[in-house]
Amino acid sequence: MKKKNILPLVLLSVSFLLGSCSNVQNQNQESNSSIGDKGPTGDKGPNGENGLNGEDGKNGIDGAIILNGNGEPSTSLGKDGDLYIELDNGNLYRKEKGIWVIITNIYGEDGTDGSNGSSGSSGSDGKTAYSSSIIATYGGAVIPSKGSAFVGEAITFTFIPDLNNSLKEITINDEIITASDKRLVTNKETNVTTYTTTMIKNGFVVGATFLDENGKDILPIPTTGNVDFLVSKYTIYNDEFDLVKNQSPYYQFNENDLNEYYANIDFSANQTTLMDSLYERLNDGFTSLNYWARDHKRGHNITGYSLTDRDYETEPLTQEEVNSNQWNEFAMVDALYVDTTTKWDGDFNTYNREHIWAKSHGFSDYEDSPAGTDMHHLRLADPSTNSSHNNKYYDDTITPEYWAPPNKDDRGDLARAIFYMATKYSRYDASTNSPWLVLVENPNGQSGDASSTKDKPAEYGKLSTLIRWHQEDPVSEFELGRNNFVYNLQGNRNPFIDYPDLVSLLF
Numbered sequence: 001m002k003k004k005n006i007l008p009l010v011l012l013s014v015s016f017l018l019g020s021c022s023n024v025q026n027q028n029q030e031s032n033s034s035i036g037d038k039g040p041t042g043d044k045g046p047n048g049e050n051g052l053n054g055e056d057g058k059n060g061i062d063g064a065i066i067l068n069g070n071g072e073p074s075t076s077l078g079k080d081g082d083l084y085i086e087l088d089n090g091n092l093y094r095k096e097k098g099i100w101v102i103i104t105n106i107y108g109e110d111g112t113d114g115s116n117g118s119s120g121s122s123g124s125d126g127k128t129a130y131s132s133s134i135i136a137t138y139g140g141a142v143i144p145s146k147g148s149a150f151v152g153e154a155i156t157f158t159f160i161p162d163l164n165n166s167l168k169e170i171t172i173n174d175e176i177i178t179a180s181d182k183r184l185v186t187n188k189e190t191n192v193t194t195y196t197t198t199m200i201k202n203g204f205v206v207g208a209t210f211l212d213e214n215g216k217d218i219l220p221i222p223t224t225g226n227v228d229f230l231v232s233k234y235t236i237y238n239d240e241f242d243l244v245k246n247q248s249p250y251y252q253f254n255e256n257d258l259n260e261y262y263a264n265i266d267f268s269a270n271q272t273t274l275m276d277s278l279y280e281r282l283n284d285g286f287t288s289l290n291y292w293a294r295d296h297k298r299g300h301n302i303t304g305y306s307l308t309d310r311d312y313e314t315e316p317l318t319q320e321e322v323n324s325n326q327w328n329e330f331a332m333v334d335a336l337y338v339d340t341t342t343k344w345d346g347d348f349n350t351y352n353r354e355h356i357w358a359k360s361h362g363f364s365d366y367e368d369s370p371a372g373t374d375m376h377h378l379r380l381a382d383p384s385t386n387s388s389h390n391n392k393y394y395d396d397t398i399t400p401e402y403w404a405p406p407n408k409d410d411r412g413d414l415a416r417a418i419f420y421m422a423t424k425y426s427r428y429d430a431s432t433n434s435p436w437l438v439l440v441e442n443p444n445g446q447s448g449d450a451s452s453t454k455d456k457p458a459e460y461g462k463l464s465t466l467i468r469w470h471q472e473d474p475v476s477e478f479e480l481g482r483n484n485f486v487y488n489l490q491g492n493r494n495p496f497i498d499y500p501d502l503v504s505l506l507f
Contacts (some may be wrong), residue, residue, distance in 0.1 A: 018327050062193075064162040065078070069077035070086070070087050081095065081096075085106065089107065092104050092160075096164070104158055106145065108471070120165040139161060139211070140159060140167070140210040143159075154198055155199050157195045157206055158192060158194050159195070164213040165213065166179075167211070168217065171206065172197065172206060248322075249307055252484050253493075258498055261497075267505070278493060278495055279424070279426050280503070282420075283424065286491050287490050288373055288490070289372070299397075303380075306333065307489070308486055309344075310327070310331045311331075319341075324500045336380065337407060351382065353381065354379050355416055356376060356378070357377050357460055358390070359372055360447045362448070362452075362458030370432055371424075373420070375489065391447070394414065394466060409473060412469050415481060416471075416496040416500075417493060419440050421492040422438060423495070433450045435449075436457040440461050441461055441463050442461065443460055444459050470496075500507075
């Protein structure tokens with residue numbers, strides 16, 4: 001507000017004084033006739049009243065909605081710009097000028113029929129077409145071609161602007177790809193853009209930024225405060241395969257892989273330090289598998305043996321298995337305690353599973369502890385021989401307390417599995433219900449579940465016999481391959497197969 005001008009008032013006052021005091025001036029010729037000094041500025045006056053409020057802005061236009069149903073959409077349904085999914089066949093429509101127009105199809109292709117199994121029985125079902133997910137965002141929609149996918153499998157994302165909008169850029173995880181990038185393919189007639197990539201282990205976070213008809217970013221309207229908003233994003237997880245290395249169940253470790261896996265292990269350390277560091281290594285990344293589930297894609301746990309225990313010399317992998325990452329569930333397998341390989345029936349009529357470290361010594365139930373489902377000591381085996389082993393310890397001769405496997409070619413395999421168990425489970429862990437297991441010369445006969453080992457370990461042996469079996473029956477090509485397959489499924493390795501000399505350092 002402007003300050004008031006007080007100068008006229010001051011001059012008026014001076015004139016009045018001069019007029020009133022003229023006699024005094026005449027009598028005193030020496031009086032000073034000049035104007036006095038300027039006075040101080042007055043106080044600021046009060047603010048004026050506020051102006052009138054402006055008119056309310058116009059309401060925004062309703063955004064497009066996503067509809068779905070069986071059969072083609074009727075013309076009375078929805079408004080221009082809306083999307084419609086025909087659930088019968090996956091056709092995706094957009095309404096334009098009152099008419100529903102097909103712009104793409106979101107369903108994957110039908111899987112091929114499974115091949116017939118042996119002895120005239122039907123094979124497993126072919127791969128089923130994937131269900132798709134549609135993701136609404138601001139100014140458009142993002143549609144993946146698959147709701148889930150195998151690692152390494154192609155997947156396409158379709159970006160559909162609302163009517164009169166256009167695509168500015170997409171985000172795939174942390175990468176921003178502009179609409180002009182050659183990796184994006186845009187249909188000029190429908191204004192629909194696609195991006196095809198390969199599924200990675202942890203899936204994708206996918207987003208898109210669309211532009212309105214004036215070329216401005218379409219973002220949500222903040223409700224309160226100055227908030228930064230991002231375009232909606234959606235994560236598609238690879239929930240059908242969770243393999244550890246190279247996105248394949250058949251991956252075979254090389255020397256560089258081994259050096260990387262054991263990079264933090266000091267093999268020159270003393271026994272205690274070495275055991276502790278290997279304990280940490282074997283538990284880091286380990287995934288406990290389900291003992292009874294028949295999930296072929298994950299290898300949990302029944303069908304996993306047709307991968308890990310398969311006789312690859314008799315029945316090599318086929319190209320179809322390699323391409324699909326799905327192995328033959330009824331393959332020829334190299335089971336314990338038998339002289340020849342035999343086709344597994346995918347169940348437990350031909351073979352059953354041997355707990356090489358008898359489960360009653362530290363983990364009484366199958367799901368009681370990860371030790372009960374650990375595939376490094378679970379092998380397909382001849383049922384009758386497995387039964388004769390029962391829960392006895394190992395030695396060269398059979399007694400009421402000890403048992404000797406009939407085939408000497410199996411003895412080194414058993415010993416290295418036992419050494420693994422005594423290392424992976426070398427301390428009790430209540431958080432995972434993992435037992436405390438130790439190898440001794442004369443076991444004490446203790447039995448019980450994992451919690452019974454909290455203060456006193458479950459013992460197994462006979463240690464000197466196991467060390468000798470390890471020396472007499474060295475690591476085979478079958479064991480090397482199986483170690484890799486088990487790693488691909490549950491995320492850890494048997495170090496006594498990778499480095500057989502570790503036995504003399506730890507036991």
